Amino acid sequence: MSAIKQKLLIAACLASVLCAAGALTVSLTSGNTGSATRLAFVRSNVLIYEYQGMKDAHARLETLSNEWLGEIKQKEENLKGQQELIHKAADEGEVPQVLQRDAAAAYHEIEALKSEIAGEFQEKEQKLTQGALNQINDFVQEYGRREGYDLVLGTSNSGNVLYGVDAIDITDEVLKELNRVYTGNN
Amino acid sequence: MPMPTGFIPGLTRLLPLVGICILLISCGREKMDHAELMRALEDPTRGLVRERSVGDLVLRCKYIPPELSAWREMRGREFNIAEYHRRVAEHARLQTFALQIAPREDKGAAVSMRGVQGYEEFAQRTAELNFGMEDRLRLVSETCDMHPVLASLNNSYELNRARTVMMVFAPREGMEELPQRGTVEVVFEDDLFATGIHRFVFDAETLVNAPQLAIGSSQK
Numbered sequence: 001m002s003a004i005k006q007k008l009l010i011a012a013c014l015a016s017v018l019c020a021a022g023a024l025t026v027s028l029t030s031g032n033t034g035s036a037t038r039l040a041f042v043r044s045n046v047l048i049y050e051y052q053g054m055k056d057a058h059a060r061l062e063t064l065s066n067e068w069l070g071e072i073k074q075k076e077e078n079l080k081g082q083q084e085l086i087h088k089a090a091d092e093g094e095v096p097q098v099l100q101r102d103a104a105a106a107y108h109e110i111e112a113l114k115s116e117i118a119g120e121f122q123e124k125e126q127k128l129t130q131g132a133l134n135q136i137n138d139f140v141q142e143y144g145r146r147e148g149y150d151l152v153l154g155t156s157n158s159g160n161v162l163y164g165v166d167a168i169d170i171t172d173e174v175l176k177e178l179n180r181v182y183t184g185n186n
Numbered sequence: 187m188p189m190p191t192g193f194i195p196g197l198t199r200l201l202p203l204v205g206i207c208i209l210l211i212s213c214g215r216e217k218m219d220h221a222e223l224m225r226a227l228e229d230p231t232r233g234l235v236r237e238r239s240v241g242d243l244v245l246r247c248k249y250i251p252p253e254l255s256a257w258r259e260m261r262g263r264e265f266n267i268a269e270y271h272r273r274v275a276e277h278a279r280l281q282t283f284a285l286q287i288a289p290r291e292d293k294g295a296a297v298s299m300r301g302v303q304g305y306e307e308f309a310q311r312t313a314e315l316n317f318g319m320e321d322r323l324r325l326v327s328e329t330c331d332m333h334p335v336l337a338s339l340n341n342s343y344e345l346n347r348a349r350t351v352m353m354v355f356a357p358r359e360g361m362e363e364l365p366q367r368g369t370v371e372v373v374f375e376d377d378l379f380a381t382g383i384h385r386f387v388f389d390a391e392t393l394v395n396a397p398q399l400a401i402g403s404s405q406k
Contacts, residue, residue: 056383060375124377131382134240184236184371184387 040170041153041161042140047171052179053135057128064124068117072110079106139178217400223254226397233392236372239290240381243297246286247372247386250352252277253399270401281325281355281364281393283372283386284340287379288348296347300379314378315339315349324373325355327365327390332358365390 048054082103089095144152152170155161218226227234227248235248256273260266287297295302298315302308319337334353353372357364364370370393372386 053382056385060383127377127380128375128382131240131376131380133382134380135382138240182385184369184385 037150038148039151039153040144040149040168041155041164042174043169043171044154044156047136047140047154047175047178048133050175050179051132051136051182053182054129054132057132061121061125061128065121068121072114072117075106075110075113079103079110082106135182136178139181140174143174143177215395216397218397219400220257223251223397223399227251227254233389234396236386236388238381238384238386242290242294243300243379243381244286244288244290245374245376245381245384246288247374247384248284248286249388249393249396250282250284251396251398252280252282253401255280255282257399257401267401279357279363281370283353283355284350285323285353285372285374286348286350294347297349297379311378315351319351319353322375322377323351323353324371324375325364326371326373326385328368329365330358330361366394367391 082099086095086099086103089099140152140154153161153164155164216226226232227250229235230237235246237244237246239245252274255277256270259273260270289295289297289300298311299308302311316339319339320333323334323337325332325334332355335356336352336354338352340350340352355364367390370388370390372388374384374386376382376384
């Protein structure tokens with residue numbers, strides 16, 4: 001390789017390194033101050049679904065859901081037993097009124113419980129999920145301030161950020177720090 | 187039956203050393219007066235308090251050493267040292283933490299009123315803070331995952347905006363003691379103020395070696 005080619009190659013390498021570094025600080029010139037504005041973006045979905053606080057919330061909801069479904073199942077099993085007794089009594093002749101009354105009451109109780117549980121679960125899900133989102137939002141604000149960013153954008157399915165170079169994608173570092181703080185690994 | 191003669195002289199020589207070791211271990215915990223201890227418990231560098239902020243709320247989980255719990259129980263009564271030591275021994279089998287939920291800035295509505303619209307919601311919030319915290323709190327370590335045996339809301343008589351819940355964890359049946367090594371996490375599942383799930387992670391040995399109350403100056 002000639003000396004000129006070697007120099008060109010080195011220059012090209014230097015230029016690419018400088019471009020990458022330059023991309024970290026996007027130079028949008030502010031009208032008043034003329035200072036460079038630091039921009040970055042995070043991939044919101046990654047941040048949300050890989051955040052340990054959100055994973056814990058989902059795990060907790062799953063546990064609750066299993067507990068509650070187990071409770072309903074137990075009551076349904078009991079009802080099934082009552083219904084079998086009714087069928088047996090019907091086969092033998094007359095069904096005692098008390099059996100019918102108890103089975104009807106059990107059925108209504110199960111239906112009421114299902115409705116109550118569905119409402120409670122929805123409320124719990126909304127609050128725990130919202131809580132995890134609040135934690136993320138707070139953390140990103142604090143992180144942005146601490147790291148000197150002027151603006152941190154979030155990609156979302158509605159397409160508010162359609163493209164960004166990897167150099168200003170801070171998702172991984174934010175996620176790492178977010179999970180570190182959450183799990184107390186100081 | 188006589189002891190082997192060669193064994194006894196060796197053991198006799200070791201006894202003072204064993205005694206000194208026991209003395210050192212029991213005295214290893216720093217002694218402080220009440221004011222110093224309160225400051226130490228609030229000092230984040232000592233690892234006895236953990237804090238999280240979400241929105242306009244700050245959640246602070248603080249370890250309460252057995253001596254402080256015993257001292258608080260005896261406050262306002264005639265001090266009896268034997269009774270105090272009995273209570274300390276009882277509390278030493280437990281782990282007590284205080285969870286304070288406070289507004290980030292000391293203004294606006296009290297925590298118990300946040301987001302509450304109307305009396306019914308206020309009554310529900312009060313009931314949940316008073317009687318529903320056990321289910322929302324857990325102590326998690328490598329060897330256990332348990333709810334507190336007691337979680338009670340400190341009565342603030344509406345004098346300040348923060349609310350503090352005291353929680354006490356006790357060894358379960360079959361467990362000799364609560365974790366003494368590794369990490370201990372106090373988990374708060376907050377669906378009351380929508381701040382999410384919080385893990386307050388402590389080092390078990392730091393808790394075991396937390397400063398203790400120098401009772402001589404504090405019982406007065």
